[in-house]
Amino acid sequence: MSRPDEDLSPEVFRTRPGNRRRLTPAAESTLEGLSAAGEESGWLSPLAYNLTISHSHRFVWYRVAKVATRTIRHHCETHGVSLDVDHAMRVRYPLAAFADYFTFAFVRDPLDRFVSAWQDKVVNANYYDFDPATHERMQEVEEFARWTAAQDLSAVPGTDQHLTLQSRMIDLNRVDFVGRLETFDRDFAEVCDRVGAPAVPTAPQNQTAPGGRDRQVSDELRELVGQMYRRDYQVFGYPRPEP
Structure with missing residues (x-):
């Protein structure tokens, strides 16, 4: 018998229109059901993270505050990259459902x-x-x-x-790529290449x-x-x- 999170479509996970920090009721209900069904099962990530997710470009971004978050989000908004889970805070996520999504984060000194x-x-x-x-x-x-x-x-x-x-804000066991603010242009271009987004320069936001x-x-x-x-x-x- 398959695990519930293996049958789960990742596209269930979206944030609410007008409230980019909270998941939709359907997404919240799905997470609550997974948690209640198997707290010890490992269906959900053991820890919660601040997540931004795009289904169209199939990525999970572990947001680290004060590390180019506004710049990355602005780039996505201005180049047609949909953020279906926009600015979710402290979310445990179903591991298998996002197993084939590209996961990344950025850190700085x-x-x-x-x-x-x-x-x-x-x-x-x-x-x-x-x-x-x-x-x-x-x-x-x-x-x-x-x-x-x-x-x-x-x-x-x-x-x-x-x-x-910063090491607590990233799922270090599952992250595919960790870029650095110190080499942001090069590293973000690699992220864009991996997710199929334009890699044109973006002016820093809130620097x-x-x-x-x-x-x-x-x-x-x-x-x-x-x-x-x-x-x-x-x-x-x-x-x-x-x-």
Whole structure:
């Protein structure tokens, strides 16, 4: 007898019109049924991920926040790549149903990513809803790093996606291709080639101002980020920052 997820059409999975973060009721019901039928069966991915899925181009993109997500999405929107699961958050997915889809993700140096998150979510906004006095203290990136170090950066859900370990946001056992922001043009062209999409250059969206990292890095920050993101440095081979 076949497994339920082997008979399942991946095209059941779509996000709602007008709400790109939530799956349609039919998709949610399908996942609930798989979970209830066999929590220990391995039909669903053991962990949840932030997913974007295209059925027309047959890919699953594990989105890693602060790593060209808007640029990739903008490229898809402007070049006719349908995003049937657009911006789903913390989703466990049926493994066999997507076995023949191309899976990819992008990562970046953890120190660059951390400074980008701080600049975007703390300096330019108050995304974490700090009280005024705390928000003033958080204008120092080292203070924000100390606060972040107290979080469980492997917890999904539980930790903000902009700070979560990149290695936790990707199904490392099933990903076909991991590109790097540092070589984005080359790596994204390879992704486009694999999924049959145009590989024309796309202007970066929501990019941190050039030179931001160089102005902010201190020995304390290097040490804190090196400790917090030790697993990312190990998994993706970036040189760990030395104080």
